[in-house]
Amino acid sequence: MTQANRLSGGQIDHNTALEFTFDGKRYAGHPGDTLASALLANNVRLMGRSFKYHRPRGPLTAGSEEPNAIVELRSGARQEPNTRATTAELFDGLSATSQNRWPSLAFDAMAINDRFSNFLTAGFYYKTFMWPAAFWEKIYEPIIRKAAGLGSLSMQADPDEYDKGFRHCDLLIIGAGPAGLSAALTAGRAGKHVILADEDFRMGGRLNAETFAVADMAGADWATQTVAELSALSNVRLMPRTTVIGAFDHGICGAVERISDHLVTPPKGKPRQILWRIYAAQTLLCAGATERSIAFENNDRPGIMLAASMRAYANRWAATPAPRVAIFTNNDDGHRTACDLHAKGVKIAGVIDIRPDAPRSRDYEVLQGAHVTDTKGRLGLTFVDVRLADGTARTIECGALGVSGGWNPNVHLTCHQRGRPAWNDALAAFAPGGTLPPGMSVAGAANGAFSTHGALKSGADAARKALGLKGRAPALPRAEDAPVAQTPFWYVEGCARAWLDQQNDVTVKDVKLSYQEGFRSVEHLKRYTTLGMATDQGKTSNMGGLAIMAELAGKSIPEVGTTIFRPPYTPTSIGVLAGRMRGKEFHPTRLTPSHYWAEERGAVFVEVGNWLRAQWFPLPGETHWRQSVDREVTATRASVGVCDCTTLGKIDVQGTDAATFLNKVYCNGFAKLAVGKTRYGLMLREDGIAMDDGTAARLAEDQFVVTTTTANAARAYQHMEFVRQCLMPDADVQLISTTEAWAQYAVAGPNSRHLLQKIVDSDYDISNEGFPFMACGNITICSGLRARLFRISFSGELAFEIAVPARYGDALMRRLMAEGEEFDVTPYGTEALGVMRIEKGHAAGNELNGTTTALNLGMGRMVSKAKDSIGSKLSERPGLNEADTLMQVGLRPVNTSDKITAGGHLMRAAGPVDAAHDQGYVTSAAFSPTLGCMIGLGFLKDGGNRHGETLRLVSPVTDLSVAVEVVSAHFVDPEGARVRA
Amino acid sequence: MIINHPLLGPRDSAEFVNLGAAELMNRPDPETATPEDWHDYAYLRDNPAGAHRELWFHEGGDRSILIVTRDTTTHEITAVELARNRGQRHDPGK
Structure with missing residues (x-):
């Protein structure tokens, strides 16, 4: 593991060796190395293949602007594609693999593309894959997608944080x-x-x-x-x-x-x-x-790099790409590289300077007024062809060429x-x-x-x-102050396959083609040729392309203009943008106070917004969710059930104008609601469409507790704050969300009062006389724990909702279960809750779907005309009040074994099935254990007057066509006797 | 973006929810407004390339609604005030 191209000095620790592999081969480097500098020191110039032509490539730069030396780092789940070898810090055990080549970096079958380069010029895809149109999706796109991209993904989850x-x-x-x-x-x-x-x-x-x-x-x-x-x-x-x-x-x-x-x-x-x-x-x-390059024929071979980068490798990393190098420059900066490398013992084969008056050197030959016209070397530079000032040709043998075209x-x-x-x-x-x-x-x-x-x-x-610092400027350390002397020089006369953008394989020829075909503005040039659109954003290439376009158009560079850069500065991993928001942590998970109790009971949970709610509680032996849900519904209607409804939004409304405020946000009236009473309230948007519903309980003359649906809790609160601060700023009313402060449970069923009487302190009378339907109040339970009790019902049964401070929620649930044993108390989840509300005909999110009005919901008369409220005026629009407007109805199958499907549409019993003859649609459907068949809620044109009619429920997508009867939405206890019992 | 909250000082805009144009505060007077006034209020919004007055709700903060004047082309914010200082002065009894 000799490092043949390692020099002395630099900012690396020569005494410590780090082992690493590239394409499976072992090498050694030193602390302070980058992967690129270590490979160069090991006489490896070939590090990658280009995107389109699969040309062999080595590093062009020594920094983050690198277009060529792009590798896969690490292996397994940590494999990271498209990593720049020029910035990857070397560590012991690093493994890197070249990419975009098959079967190997030295022999790449796809390099055949290079032979067909005459066909693969700019716009190739646009011109070739136009027809036949049917070929696009099945043939062209899969092939192009397979060929596109450089590195590959591990297809495994990133194990790091x-x-x-x-x-x-x-x-x-x-x-x-x-x-x-x-x-x-x-x-x-x-x-x-x-x-x-x-x-x-x-x-x-x-x-x-x-x-x-x-x-x-x-x-x-x-x-x-x-x-x-x-x-x-x-x-x-x-x-x-x-x-x-x-x-x-x-x-x-x-x-x-x-x-x-x-x-x-x-x-x-x-x-x-x-x-x-x-x-x-x-x-x-x-x-x-950033140093800029000069375009000349075959200027992309491994070993050809920016001169200042070659200097950086020598001075900082004590590495040279080859023992014998040449320089091609149009300015003095190229000479610095020659000078520094010479001092490090690297043989300078010559400095080719386009300037006839270039400075000479005693240490190496300077070819004044000369140009590089071509290069040789399949997998790495071997010779450069030079045209001298007098027009004669000369070939220089060298393993690397430093190019300097000035700085941007x-x-x-x-x-x-x-x-x-x-x-x-x-x-x-x-x-x-x-x-x-x-x-x-x-x-x-x-x-x-x-x-x-x-x-x-x-x-x-x-x-x-x-x-804004004042006072005398501090003295500066002494340093060189060479004047800037840059003369634009972009490409060598006569070159064609001279690379500008090495990562996307854009050549001088492509820019000329773009000009010929009319794509002349910088924005068109960029998109037509893909100049500067690779992962390096053209840091080393844009300038050259613009300059050539300017020359072709006979304009100055500022007239042609430039494209602009966008974030990120360098490619950024998706992982760091996501941070810890991965998997379950993508959003917060909210648990209700009795969550762990529900978990102990084996509840199946469902995500409702950020909340996890118990969906049903399976018992041993129950193999299908319907068995559990049917049991929960039946048991609740027969005796008593308990459901966690903590997730409903709770908003405390206080102030002398609290009733006035609620009169504004609810379409129905609240001013006359007595203390100790609860009322259903419907909120409209200003355009007359229903927004949310819930209840408002008047606990005191100046205090209401408003509930919202779980899903709309944040939105309804926002809306109420808007009304308060923007429309009624002078009203004496304050709002605060107390959703998290109270744990709340629905206790429903004929035995609900009996169960609650066992825990409500005896000071409080909750008999039907003492605490009638829609009553509410502050009470104490379990010998002095403060609580709120509401006699409201979503299930249609005699029911209460009881709220305690959140930290007592778990204890209350356990107490209710223990005290309820004699009534066979049954915890029920959101599915049973949904079944019971459909049986009772209560609207929920499916019905308040952003298109329905109070009239559609069968609550048209609730919209008070005696007062102004949000949405009251626009709900009077004729378009929302036509004679055959949609009205909520109940639906049951004529043949009781038939299915009702939410989303299905309603058609007359005979006649065409199409949108023009649409009569309405089904919003909610469930199997009703109470009725023994499926039932549904839906909206039907003029539905209020069509009870008893038979319709067809159709879903052409699933080939469904079922005869259904229109009935009242109140399948259970339409007179409301149970809730008042 | 940073919104300079009149009570809390500079806060990151991520703490806020945008509630739309500040024109929403000019709700028509239900006693006198015509159907056209209501239509304009409910549905018509300006979409200026330049200064735009809009409502930002400090949901992750003190729940104030602010009127923010923001240049839609540069995101420059030139004024921030509390909506409740500028809200409609309706007789709460009405």
Whole structure:
């Protein structure tokens, strides 16, 4: 395991070896390495295959802008596709696999695509898969989907945890290069709360990759010293391994911190990653710059990389892609790479500089005014063809080529609120434009200050300005201050298959085709060629494409314009966005106080909103849910049953205007309701449609307790607050939701009073005379426990609802079961509750379905004309009051063994079955053990006048057609004698 | 987004529920309004590209309803006030 291309020095620990595998082969690297740097040190240049043509590829960069070196990390359930080898921190035991190749990276059968590249140009899919149309779904789409994408998913659940967190600061500094460090020092020393976030595991940015001195020491050492000073300041928080992925509204930034990505598995109790929401009063973007490439024929072979990245590998990671390298540049920066690599003992085969007056070197040959015209080497660079200034050709042997076309400020996050970068002539690049996200400023290379001194100064200045710091500016450490000299040069004359976007395989030829075919605006260019639409968002490629389009159109680059970047800055795992909201934790689960009692009884639970409610309580021997539900209904109607109705919304309404307020929100009247009485109330929306129903119990002159349905509890409360605060702000009325404060149980059946008399304290008379139907009151039970009792019935039986403070709910349920033994008390769940309410003809959510009015529900006369209430005016509209309007009815099958299905539609006994002849529809259906057949509730045109008529219940989808009779919705006790017993 | 609550200071908008346009506060006078007034109130909303007055209910907070003036193109918030300070002044007895 020799590391043939390992150099000396750098910021890696040469004395410690880390073992890792790539495509099953074992290699060694050192702490401080990335996967890419370790592979290069091991003389591995080939790391992936391109998306479309399956061309062999190696790393183009040394950072998060990487388009090529994309691998699958780890294996099993932790397998993570599309991970950039250039940012993956090496750890002992890391396993990586190449992707988008078959059967192996070195021999990829799909590389045949490269031979057909003349057909697979931009727009290939649009042109080829147009016809025949029938082929699309069955043939084309499956093939394309199979070929698309790079890595593969493990198809297993992620075993790691992800978390979310919130942080606040005066100044968030994004990027810890010279500008960011300088800004953090300035703000930190001034005592401001600072967060300094950097995506790298080592802070310092380009200082780690350069050989410049800062304050007369190595730049990397100055960075280390500065980070040490900052970490000693309690008001500064350093967040390495943290990518700020988006700049959102009002100074809120999203950031992903990789807590455990550099470890084999996360330490116990630690998450893999954390998504931070950072609230920053000011944000300073110090994201640096990205080097841009030059397009030339076959410029994508493994070994060809950006020159400054090659320099970073040598200086920081002590690795070179090959022992013999060449440089192709249009500016002085390429020469720095040659100089630094030469100093590290790497052989410089030549510096090819397009400038006729390029500076010469004593250490290596500089080919002035020369261009790279082509390259060779199937799985890695072997030769470059050069056209010299005098037009003669020359071939240079080298294993790597560093390319430098200048630098682009990294403007990504400045675009997140639709800010457009502006062309800067002095830089010959797009720089942050006039409209930045509010509260954001930009410093350092990201703002065009490319020299080290420029970055240090602009970082300090921007921090002072953002925070309004007064006084003399602090002295800056001494650093190089080379002037910016960039001349645009985008591609070598005559090239065609010259790559711009290496990840999506977009070439110069594709851009020309896009122009020819009329897709000339930048937005069209992007979509037609897919330039910049890969996972790297074109960080290294967009500029070249735009520049070539501008040239073809005979326009300047600023005239052509640029596309903008969107969050996230780098690909972000779905896991970290979900955080802990996975599986059952997707939403909160609410349990009623007697939940564990129900669990002990073996209840089957159903989710109702966030609540878990007992659906039925199976007994030993019951094998079908209907057996349990039928038994619960029968037992309740015969003796007594208990149902947990804690989940109903409960709203306490208090104040001298409480009755006036309820008069406004309910369509029926409440002003004259006596203290100690309860009334059913129907709430309408302002457009006259029923919104929610429930009861209001008047416990005192100025206090009502309102109940809402479980599902609408939050919505009804919102609505009531709207009426209170926005429509009746002067009324003396206060609302509070007390749903969680009270545990409430329905005690129903002919023996319900007998059961309750055993626990209600003797001071309270609950006889029919002392506590008649619809009575309510504060009572005490079990020798002094405060409780509320309501004589209301959803089942149609003699029934009560009793409420106790939530912490007594479990005890009350157990007491009711114990005291009720002599009556064979039966707990019942939501299914039996539903059956009994259908038998009684009570509307519920199925009937209050957002399309029905009080009239439809058979409660038209309830809408008071004596007062104004929400929805009263618009419910008078003629359209809602036509003669044949839908009315709630009951339905039973003519043949009692027939099924009634909710959702089915009603048709006349004879005649066509179609929408034009629709008579209505069924909303609720259940088997009624009381009647011994299925029954239903539904809405029927003019239903009030059609009792006795026979109709057909149809469901064409399920081939259902059943004869049903229209009956009163009150199947059980239509006179209401039982509830008043 | 951050909403600067008049009583509680800056709060994350995730604590709030948007209840729609602030015009909902201008409920027609039931004594005098025409059917057209009711129709407009129930169904017609402006959809401006720019300043928009809207109601935000502090459901995860003190339950105040706020009138927030927000630019729909930039999300800039230029004014926040308590709805109950601006609500209709109806005679509660009516």
